[in-house]
Amino acid sequence: MKTHQHLSKQAKAIGYISFLAGIFLVMSSCSANNMRANVRARKGDIAVAGVVPVTRQNLSNTLEIASEFVPYQEIDVHAKVSGYVKKLYIDWGTHVRQGQLLAVLEVPELLAQVNRDMAAVQRAQKDVERVQQELARDQSAYQVADVTYKRLYRVQKLNPHLVAQEEVDVAHGKDLESQAAVSADQAALAAAQEELAADKSTLQRDEALADYARITAPFPGVVTRLDGYTGALLPAGTSSSKSDLSLCHLAENDILRLVIPVPEEFVPDVKVGETVNVKVPALNKTFEGKVSLTSDQIDLSTRTMHTEVEVKNPHYEIIPGMYAYVDLPVRRAVNTLAIPIQAVVRSGGNSGTVLVVNRSHTIERRTVRLGIETPNLVEVLSGLKEGEQVIFGEQSGYRPGEKVQVRVLNPMEFTEKGA
CATH class of the missing domain: 2.40.420.20 (conserved putative lor/sdh protein from methanococcus maripaludis s2 fold)
Incomplete structure (x- = not known):
């Protein structure tokens, strides 16, 4: 029992000494630098x-938002008239210029219609020429009849015994008849000219439709999908049905967009036209982007604002669908x-x-x-x-x-x- 009490006292003493040593080390550490400073002061160092x-400096914090690249614009290229693909000039991944020919369709019935329209125009032109000739002939006859009537009328007035009234009446009738023929020819000429104009309009319309058989690129881009091959029947893309077969899918990839949702608290810091850094992990590169537009409205469901960043991609390094991180400058101090x-x-x-x-x-x-x-x-x-x-x-x-x-x-x- 005494031995146990003796060991307990020794343990307490050791613990007390350890506590004092700890306090001493902390105080020594806290005051070491001041002691060194005092020593330097005493020695004159x-x-x-x-x-x-x-x-x-110009300072700014950045807000990092993840997004994925989408083409600047993309569409399904449809035919304006129904026809079979006669010649195809593109394939998957083809880079095209604006206005470049993509395909030519074969539309036999449309070509036949154009030929019929041309024949109708030629026929209408001949009708106009015929009526013009008749009008000229009748105008000449009218002039002769009118002069004859007026001459007999004056003579009969001056000397009633020289010209019989019957001759004057016959001349007057021929004058009126010739005048009516001229009026009828003028009406016929107007109708023929209207018919010619209508036939020309129909021809221009059908020729325009025939030109639609040549499918061209509406903007510069890349063919990211090809749907219609040589011999395929392409329907006219005039309906809203999504099942209609398109020729291809065209995407403008030399400029890409990033759609980022900016939290409400940072909306006042977003400036259209501002330059931002865009990090693309897949390429291990950082590109320069520009804030192109904002919706100027907070989405009530997400409390964010739709914001778009444009990134130039002249060498097509960035592929649409790649993930990117936009460093959006917020809270600036100039x-x-x-x-x-x-x-x-x-x-x-x-x-x-x-x-x-x-x-x-x-x-x-x-x-x-x-x-x-x-x-x-x-x-x-x-x-x-x-x-x-x-x-x-x-x-x-x-x-x-x-x-x-x-x-x-x-x-x-x-x-x-x-x-």
């Missing part, structure tokens, strides 16, 4: 401090005071402390209010002035009031890229 100047993050000791919230080396090379501790923070820099809203020098790195080795020797570090190492 001056520490070397690496400092960076307070500079003005020409603002900034220092490296390593020069600040956070003290909670948007505040922190820095060690400033004044003109007499003496250290001052300052409280600063902080703003935007980037991977390298932090914005200083108050507490520092442009050109002042702050200690970079660990601050525990220095104390306020201490004299130091300044070694200015290169501020370009901490400047924001592209600022």
Whole structure:
């Protein structure tokens, strides 16, 4: 029993000694730097401090949003008239220019209709020429009859005994008859001309339809799918039926789009025309994009705004469907005071402390209010002035009031890229 009590007392003593040793080590660690500073002060040594100047920078945070590339525009190319594919000039993956010929259709009944229309136009032209000739003949006859009547009428008025009234009446009748024939010819000519115009209009319409047998590319792009091959019957793409066979699927891939949903809180920071970085993991490359448009409306179900980013793809490196990450700049600060993050000791919230080396090379501790923070820099809203020098790195080795020797570090190492 005594032995057990003796061992218990020894254990308590060992624990108490260990506790005191721990306290001593903590106090030694906390005060080591101050002791080193005091030793330097007693010996007259001056520490070397690496400092960076307070500079003005353009800072911005980025919001990373994932999306996938889609073509700038894409369509199913349909035939405007029904016909069989006679000649095919494209295949999967063919790059085409705007207006380039894709295929030629064979439409025999349409060609026959064009020939009938041409014959109708020629017939109408001959009818017009015939009526014009009749009109000219009747106009000549009318002029003779009119002159004859007026001459007999004047003679009969001057000397009634020289010309019988019957001759005057016969001449007057022929004059009226000739005048009516001219009027009828003029009406017939107008009708013939209208018929010719109608036949020409029909011919132009059918010739336009015949031209539709030549299918061309509506915009530059890539044939991403081929549906109609040589000999296939393509229906006229005038119905809304999705089952109608198209010639091909054409996509404009030299410019691609990214549709990104921007959260409501960042909507005020989105600017149309702004340049953004687009990272494509599959290619391990970053491309330059531009915010092309926004919907200017919040989707009530997702609380996001539809935003589109355009990325130029002149060498067709990016394939539609690839995933990408858009770095959207938000919360910018232009020409603002900034220092490296390593020069600040956070003290909670948007505040922190820095060690400033004044003109007499003496250290001052300052409280600063902080703003935007980037991977390298932090914005200083108050507490520092442009050109002042702050200690970079660990601050525990220095104390306020201490004299130091300044070694200015290169501020370009901490400047924001592209600022």
